[in-house]
């Protein structure tokens with residue numbers, strides 16, 4: 479990211495997301511949360527031109543994947559019934575508004591430069607966020623677990639961690655230590671939903687990645703990593719997570735897919751240690 483500037487890639491995601499259909503919130507008693515989210519996305523999108531390219535289709539699939547995970551995980555009547563959510567590298571994600579419940583606490587972890595811009599926009603728009611706690615952190619230098627603890631995250635209760643469209647901008651070492659830090663504060667019953675870039679294995683996928691890298695590099699946010707497909711499970715395990723499901727954006731099992739983007743759901747590998 480450019481020194482002192484909010485993430486431009488996050489602004490572009492918001493501009494795309496403005497036109498996407500979204501998963502309804504089963505527990506919402508009004509459209510207030512969804513309306514506030516749309517107002518935030520519209521504000522961020524002002525002056526950002528996006529077109530209906532294959533990237534837009536990818537982002538629609540990604541948005542739907544995370545919407546569904548959030549609804550299923552936080553639904554009080556569902557199997558998991560989680561009431562703590564951490565949006566890791568939140569950008570302008572408005573799910574803390576759209577899927578708010580008074581009994582669910584959201585923590586938004588993000589780079590300080592992006593987060594301060596988001597908070598200024600929310601203030602300017604008069605959008606209150608009583609269910610969200612903002613936690614600034616640079617994942618390359620800060621202790622994410624300690625930052626969450628200071629913000630009031632409870633490591634003894636299950637958490638839904640979402641990490642959408644972030645990993646590709648971090649080195650493989652930074653991803654590993656970020657996921658390990660989350661794993662250390664993930665009580666049994668927690669879930670991690672994360673998108674991970676894989677090394678392209680075909681000319682088409684190499685071309686696709688090259689185009690994306692060229693585009694995001696001009697925004698000062700070049701791609702920094704990709705994981706070998708065969709090492710996906712092992713890398714997550716080494717960071718304290720067991721893969722429950724890994725698909726491509728179309729929902730095809732990642733081992734059978736030629737695509738180089740993995741949508742992963744994982745659970746913590748072992749029960750929380752007494753000392754953690």
Ligand SMILES: C[S@@+](CC[C@H](N)C(=O)[O-])C[C@H]1O[C@@H](n2cnc3c(N)ncnc32)[C@H](O)[C@@H]1O
Nearest residue numbers: 485487488491567568569589592616617642643
């Ligand atoms: C492409 S945006 C995705 C934002 C959001 N998750 C979404 O899907 O709308 C990438 C996000 O990663 C964050 N990010 C990039 N590098 C970071 C770092 N070193 N520490 C913390 N956040 C970082 C940016 O601030 C930005 O919010």
